[in-house]
Amino acid sequence: NAGVTQTPKFRVLKTGQSMTLLCAQDMNHEYMYWYRQDPGMGLRLIHYSVGEGTTAKGEVPDGYNVSRLKKQNFLLGLESAAPSQTSVYFCASTRDSYGYTFGSGTRLTVV
């Protein structure tokens, strides 16, 4: 019972590099989300998807892009990483837009 799997778990990027964070869920959930957690800020929604092929902006979308080509996968891309994007990133999914199941997080450092 994998639930929500995030890869990678840790990554260090240089400023200006690009990368993609992968979120995979095996629960057939419709809704998927990307959050970032920063000290003193709680979790803030970056982008979300209400079904395969759909995406929408959240609270802090700038500097990120997402894609949901398959129902089970939600990808978060950073085209040109900046130190301000140093954070812990959490992916979540839910069947009915309530009571998310979260992944264990990706710790990203941009130097």
Added chain:
Amino acid sequence: DQQVKQNSPSLSVQEGRISILNCDYTNSMFDYFLWYKKYPAEGPTFLISISSIKDKNEDGRFTVFLNKSAKHLSLHIVPSQPGDSAVYFCAASPTGNQFYFGTGTSLTVIP
């Protein structure tokens, strides 16, 4: 601007006593509220929810109270156990889809 606030960054309680975690919000359109628990190096885990048509919801040792006129909710844990030591986040949403999270309260239950 933080729409969901948890003004107590930390709380210590003796084992067996009641833990009360508080959360305030500013947006009167919020109708759905959740509490999550988070252990270090793990993703948040859904704990309990409440919608604005109710003022109380119980699940075992956990009870959430909602006071819409005061824009305030609280989580009561009775009796508190050492395994409850974690960071607790409240979250609120107008639609049940895009949730805004508080900054978290770190609960320590002392044996």
